Amino acid sequence: SLGSDSAKAERMFRLMDGFLKNDSISLQQDILRHVEYTVARSRFNFDDFEAYQALAHSVRDRLIERSHDTQLYFKRKDPKRVYFLSFEYLMGRSLSNSVINLGIRDQYADALSQLGFEFEVLAEQEGDAALGNGGLARLSACQMDSMATLDYPAWGYGLRYEYGLFRQVILDGFQHEQPDFWLNFGNPWETERVHVTYPVKFYGVVEEENLNGEKCNVWIPGEVVEAVAYDNPIPGYGTRNTITLRLWAGKPSDQHDMEAYNTGDYINAVVCRQKAENISSVLYPDDRSFQGKELRLKQQYFFVSASIQDIIRRFKEAHSNFDEFPEKLNDTHPSLAIAEVMRVLVDKEHLGWNKAWDIACKIFSFTIHAVIAEGLEKIPVDLLGSLLPRHLQIIYEINFTFVEELKKRIGLDYNRLSRMSIIEEGAVKSIRMANLAIVCSHTVNGVSKVHSELLKAKLFKDFYELWPQKFQCKTNGVTQRRWIVVSNPSLCALISKWLGTEAWIRDVDLLTGLRAYAADPDLQQEWMMVKKVNKMRLAEYIEAMSGVKVSLDAMFDVQTKRIHEYKRQLLNILGIIHRYDCIKNMEKSQRSKVVPRVCIIGGKAAPGYEIAKKIIKLCHAVAEKINNDTDVGDLLKLVFIPDYNVSVAELVIPGADLSQHISTAGHEASGTGSMKFLMNGCLLLATEDGSTVEIVEEIGADNLFLFGAKIHEVPKLREEGSPKMPLQCARVIRMVRDGYFGFKDYFESLCDTVDGGKDFYLLGSDFESYLEAQAAADKAFADPNKWTQMSILSAAGSGRFSSDRTIRDYAEKTWGIEPCRFPSDG
Ligand code: 9GP
Structure with a gap:
């Protein structure tokens, strides 16, 4: 009967006439259908940009099919997955790359020429997705392409900045910066997942509570912002596998709005809404050093918290314990993930500190992209304490345990202890995010042989002497x-x-x-x-x-x-x-x-x-x-x-x-x-x-x-x-x-x-x-x-x-x- 799952599936399959076809007529019909019903232009009258939009939607349909197949297959096979956490991705344009990886570029070119358009001309209509600064961000994009092509069960996570890297305009030989509101004309590649949202908390206080006779910490936030997922398909080449780059955008928390409306504070509610959206609005355009700005820290935590919640939700669907999921920290930007995983495992899953730490130490691997110490982030303790009070406690606790262990290993060499501590004492007391990442990660790598040697001989010499087995080299590559x-x-x-x-x-x-x-x-x-x-x-x-x-x-x-x-x-x-x-x-x-x-x-x-x-x-x-x-x-x-x-x-x-x-x-x-x-x-x-x-x-x-x-x-x-x-x-x-x-x-x-x-x-x-x-x-x-x-x-x-x-x-x-x-x- 139609009640059975397989009968239902078969009927659904038949109703949709199987999967999309890639012959020239089907592609032409598809493009015209998107002109008429997605772009809402008459099929008898549309320009190059509208043709590009329709074309992109038609390609996207095929990407979605493959992405569904891939996700269902991953779910069924349940392999160990990798979660790639990077604060920046320089994707550039998607059209040509997608049709080439799907293996249907020539078919599309032919279909378009029958409709009187040239593929190359339409490809030029697409703007760049420039959600990153330079080398690190483009590397992330190349690596996503390789993970898809090599069939690895991977997810990428990042932030959906509304303003990408600034547009450079030269006037009289001088650089001027103009905002890159890249979403102005819509982004046909992404899918907003309105139901994949997570609350992300900020500020507030930590209170101790008694849970079944055990003390536990409860974080009462001062602000909650909702993170909503936007999925971008990343097709592999020569494979049906299509993985997902999930980018988070800020939106106001319903809870927060309700309270505001109840007290009649309508204006405040609207301002809150604006504030929430601001979190993911703009990419910091400096790739030299990090200046401890509150908004940047908020962005980092927002991205990390939503990603971790998503990963744990998916993980719990199929597992009853947390023993296995690897995460890659791409530079120090996502290092807060360590404190966040500890917070979730200790405060929410009640695993106990030692068990949680054991798990955390198996999860993370850390790639360093900087050469000099100034390229590594430090977060002022005061800033972290006010924005993320519970995370500061956790980092202090990690550091305390680490330093005590270290004393047993190296004795009371205070210079070395203070160099290796996660907390930097000084005019501005700060958290050394790279030290936090090294202490917790099972592997730490540089991005070329020379760089990896420099890390061992200079930048992280103390850590290398302590844990030589952690240090690796992974020379970069491009696709x-x-x-x-x-x-x-x-x-x-x-x-x-x-x-x-x-x-x-x-x-x-x-x-x-x-x-x-x-x-x-x-x-x-x-x-x-x-x-x-x-x-x-x-x-x-x-x-x-x-x-x-x-x-x-x-x-x-x-x-x-x-x-x-x-x-x-x-x-x-x-x-x-x-x-x-x-x-x-x-x-x-x-x-x-x-x-x-x-x-x-x-x-x-x-x-x-x-x-x-x-x-x-x-x-x-x-x-x-x-x-x-x-x-x-x-x-x-x-x-x-x-x-x-x-x-x-x-x-x-x-x-x-x-x-x-x-x-x-x-x-x-x-x-x-x-x-x-x-x-x-x-x-x-x-x-x-x-x-x-x-x-x-x-x-x-x-x-x-x-x-x-x-x-x-x-x-x-x-x-x-x-x-x-x-x-x-x-x-x-x-x-x-x-x-x-x-x-x-x-x-x-x-x-x-x-x-x-x-x-x-x-x-x-x-x-x-x-x-x-x-x-x-x-x-x-x-x-x-x-x-x-x-x-x-x-x-x-x-x-x-x-x-x-x-x-x-x-x-x-x-x-x-x-x-x-x-x-x-x-
Ligand atoms: O400066 C490095 C560059 O040498 C490297 O190729 C790239 C990818 O690993 O990362 C760059 N670093 C950054 O973009 C920011 O630290």
């Missing part, structure tokens, strides 16, 4: 699906043709197969053509953005990343001034030997980071001078690409010949931009910092241009200071100081950072070797076959830097989880 397949379709087709398979898209180690053909003239010819096409795309974009026409014969030399002193965009600009100066002072007859360059710089400066903003202005001032100098012409151009984001990167990276990763050695934890350029056959000019050291291991020092001080040389060079300033560097700085590029007074403090006696980032002492590396790059570029061979070998060696490798490594060695693949051929 080849986004960074080759989506962004460089011509290269993707070329690689598949020469390898005779598309299997490298899931099994990236196969890229090494290209090595065998690196010297093959036919491949080289085709490789050069692909680069040319991508350079043309980029040149058109540059002209549209800046009005500067660039020559395709020039070397496209790119440095795009957040603007930071340690990333040394200033060194790049000083090098460009030097190049300009040389060309100007050269005999005209010599100029034919100059390798023409188009120097491309892009990136955002944190709004309060004055020196970084001056670097942007200097770049524009120098560009103005050079680009208008007809005497120099195509030999040198400098362009700044405004508002660098994921979708701009998808255009810039495939078109680059050379890219610069020139941080002062010992300052970049890993760097992932270099990996994307490498995959696209772009040669690197780099210092031996972060993951570059491993890139050298993989492709050989002959295939990139290395320069500069090594990590171990940096401290000594810093001591020596300015006497090392070479003449060439002093000369270009003098040009800036003398007002050669205008804005003389404005650039003074910027010049001081180099020749003012400190030169902390060692621009002076690295300058000569930087110029040598640049000269070596010129020389190699002048020989197109040699250059192309190096380019092929770069891409061929990039497999190790896929996030698939990183995620597999985490899954096997840290999280202890296994793939759980929906049984279908996708």
Whole structure:
């Protein structure tokens, strides 16, 4: 009868005519149906944006089907899962990535062309989801793609900021920030789960109560905000598995509103509503240091508390104890999860402190993305105590137990004890969130070999000596699906043709197969053509953005990343001034030997980071001078690409010949931009910092241009200071100081950072070797076959830097989880 579950299921299945079909007619019907009923436009009259919206909804339908299958399958199999907690995700656009991972891009392109639209044109209508600042956030997005593709039973959790990373607008060469209200035109990919909501408490007091003769703590909050879930499907490639990125948004608690209405305090209720929504409204745009702001702490707890409640709810559906669920803390931002898990297990589940602590210590693994202590968060005790009084008690208790244990292990070495304590005494007594995370996590990892060694030797030396077995290395990686397949379709087709398979898209180690053909003239010819096409795309974009026409014969030399002193965009600009100066002072007859360059710089400066903003202005001032100098012409151009984001990167990276990763050695934890350029056959000019050291291991020092001080040389060079300033560097700085590029007074403090006696980032002492590396790059570029061979070998060696490798490594060695693949051929 229809009463039985299977009969019901069968009827439902029949009523919906099975699953959605992917033939051209079905896709066209589907798109038109969404034009008519979702976008509510007439099917006879809709524009590109409306067509994009309908298309996105049609793709989303297919994602939802797969997501349901995946979740039901996970539920049935009940594997050990991983919960990925990250405060930031830089997802970029979703359309192309989704249809490629679903394996129906060509079908959609065909369906659209029958309707009179072009897939690429519609894809351009989509805005970026920029819910993060830089490397860490984009890494999270890449890792979600890999977790889905490798069939891991994973969930991502984060915050649904209403304002993503600010839009960078350049006026007269100065950066201005404009809000990115990315949800203005709706977000077709997400599903609001109105019933998946959790109360999140703030402020108030903790009272002791007696429960069956046992004392227990009860937190009476002063404010309650509701967290509502928004689910974003993340499809795997070559699998039906589609996992979920669940982002939380704030909404007013019903309870709170009711009370307010009852007392007639209508205005207050509305203000409360506004306050609740504010929690998730804006992303902090500074990726340098954390300033202990209350709203930021609220955001962190809001995200952590809702995620933990959700995880525990799901866990309890299938288990009667809490022995197994792993969580990954991506940086210190989610470290409050530790105190929250303890609070739930002790105060709500009444497990007892020791049992709860045992469980907590099995749950967490912690990834550090910073190199210097200032990059690690500290929360003032007063702030934490007022916002989260019970959590402060818990952290004190964890610290007390830890320090007592530590005394037994190391004796009364008070210096070491105070360095390792979770509580930092000082002018502002604070909680060291990284120490809290290390104490509780079963594994702690850096994001490149060099970085992981630095953590052990410097930043967390004391902890490493105590728990050497906790420390691991997980070198970062990026997804080849986004960074080759989506962004460089011509290269993707070329690689598949020469390898005779598309299997490298899931099994990236196969890229090494290209090595065998690196010297093959036919491949080289085709490789050069692909680069040319991508350079043309980029040149058109540059002209549209800046009005500067660039020559395709020039070397496209790119440095795009957040603007930071340690990333040394200033060194790049000083090098460009030097190049300009040389060309100007050269005999005209010599100029034919100059390798023409188009120097491309892009990136955002944190709004309060004055020196970084001056670097942007200097770049524009120098560009103005050079680009208008007809005497120099195509030999040198400098362009700044405004508002660098994921979708701009998808255009810039495939078109680059050379890219610069020139941080002062010992300052970049890993760097992932270099990996994307490498995959696209772009040669690197780099210092031996972060993951570059491993890139050298993989492709050989002959295939990139290395320069500069090594990590171990940096401290000594810093001591020596300015006497090392070479003449060439002093000369270009003098040009800036003398007002050669205008804005003389404005650039003074910027010049001081180099020749003012400190030169902390060692621009002076690295300058000569930087110029040598640049000269070596010129020389190699002048020989197109040699250059192309190096380019092929770069891409061929990039497999190790896929996030698939990183995620597999985490899954096997840290999280202890296994793939759980929906049984279908996708
Ligand atoms: O600065 C690091 C960068 O080197 C690394 O590649 C990235 C991903 O691990 O994280 C960056 N850190 C942040 O974005 C914030 O600490």
